[in-house]
Amino acid sequence: MHLHVIKHTSKVIGFFKLDCGYHEDYAFCPSNGLGLRSFVIDKRLQGQGLGQVTIKVLIAYLKQHYSHYCWLYLTVNCKDRLAKSCYQKAGFLEEKALYLDGPAGPQHIMYMAL
Numbered sequence: 001m002h003l004h005v006i007k008h009t010s011k012v013i014g015f016f017k018l019d020c021g022y023h024e025d026y027a028f029c030p031s032n033g034l035g036l037r038s039f040v041i042d043k044r045l046q047g048q049g050l051g052q053v054t055i056k057v058l059i060a061y062l063k064q065h066y067s068h069y070c071w072l073y074l075t076v077n078c079k080d081r082l083a084k085s086c087y088q089k090a091g092f093l094e095e096k097a098l099y100l101d102g103p104a105g106p107q108h109i110m111y112m113a114l
Contacts, residue, residue, distance in 0.1 A: 001017050001019055001020070001021075002017065002018040002020065003015065003017055004016050004017070004018065005069055006041065006050075006054050008050060010046075012039045013041060013042045013045050013050060013067075014039070014041040014042055014045075014050075014054070014078075015038065016036060016037065016038055016039040016040065016058075017035075017036075017038045017061060018034055018035070018036065018037075018062075018066070019034065019035035019036075019037050019039040020034060021033075021035075022034060022035025022037075023035075026073070026075075026099070028073070028095060028097070028109050029071070029073045029111075030070075030071055032068070032069055032070040032071060033069065033070070033071035033072070033073045033111070034062065034069040034071065034072050034073070034114075035065055035072075035073050035074065036072055036073070036074040037074070039051070039074070039083075039085060041054070046060065046082070046095070047082075051083075051086040051090070052086055052089050052090045053093075055086075055087070055092075059072070059091075059112070059114065062114055063114055066114070069114055070113065070114055071111055071112070071113060071114060072111065072112045073109070073110070073111045074087065074092070074109075074110050074111075074114055075099045075102070075107035075108065075109055075110070076102075076107060076108050076110060077104055077105060077107055077108075077110060078098065078105065078106040078107065079105070079107035084108055084110075087110050088110075090112075091112055092110040092111065092112045093110065093111055093112065094108055094109065094110050095108075095109035095110070095111065097109065
């Protein structure tokens with residue numbers, strides 16, 4: 001698990017985790033897939049497009065520093081329509097099946113080619 005902070009104008013505005021062993025815990029993720037976990041933008045700053053910008057910068061970063069991975073996967077709670085929309089606008093696609101084995105309720109499975 002690799003921990004990262006998100007900065008904007010020199011201030012920490014969020015964080016996320018990159019899970020290099022995501023495929024070991026989630027059968028829907030291929031062995032050359034990387035997991036994006038706990039992606040959080042400060043609630044006071046949400047709705048300003050910072051999540052989408054961060055994901056676009058993240059993709060470029062992953063292509064440079066995690067080039068042996070071909071996919072980025074995540075799950076998002078079915079109740080969190082705003083987060084799902086953010087991921088879709090950033091270019092994530094959605095699997096038809098839901099992830100149902102987690103403690104947080106049904107989750108959309110989303111992915112992006114790197």
